[in-house]
Amino acid sequence: MSIYDFEVKTIDGQPQKLDAYRGRVLLIVNVASKCGYTPQYAGLEALHRKYKDKGFAVLGFPCNQFGQQEPGNETEIKNFCAQNYNVTFPMFTKIEVNGGHTHPLYKYLKSEKKGLLGTESIKWNFTKFLINKNGSVVKRYAPGDAPESIEKDLSSLLG
Numbered sequence: 001m002s003i004y005d006f007e008v009k010t011i012d013g014q015p016q017k018l019d020a021y022r023g024r025v026l027l028i029v030n031v032a033s034k035c036g037y038t039p040q041y042a043g044l045e046a047l048h049r050k051y052k053d054k055g056f057a058v059l060g061f062p063c064n065q066f067g068q069q070e071p072g073n074e075t076e077i078k079n080f081c082a083q084n085y086n087v088t089f090p091m092f093t094k095i096e097v098n099g100g101h102t103h104p105l106y107k108y109l110k111s112e113k114k115g116l117l118g119t120e121s122i123k124w125n126f127t128k129f130l131i132n133k134n135g136s137v138v139k140r141y142a143p144g145d146a147p148e149s150i151e152k153d154l155s156s157l158l159g
Helices: 040-054 074-085 104-112 147-158
Strands: 007-009 015-017 025-031 056-062 128-131 137-141
Touching (some): 025 040, 040 056, 040 074, 040 147, 104 137
Antiparallel strands (some): 007 015, 128 137
């Protein structure tokens, strides 16, 4: 199993098979518009722009499970990201990353790379998962890990 086995919905509500990203290095992030880490959108966008032509993409998954910090609907989220951070990386519909309604993609990600002390649950917004070109989860980053700090790992996967 790999991330290519999952289907998600774009922020515009269209089904999207993650197989479309086969052969690319990915950074999958649960995002929120009203979080202390929201400024990381700028760093995520910078990574995306710098490496997108080298086979990299950031995939953003809005989540409202942490302090209700993503209260908007998909249109509001999309507009916020465009107006405040000029986000061009792919964004998807709001999902749950913990609990009984956890999206299957996140069930997989969490089982592949556990967090601190071996826990699976996502602790907060902006938890990041680095995926290699084969669709395998290679590393999990904490919410406080700045996107810039991931660049070395990302560069090594891109070759």
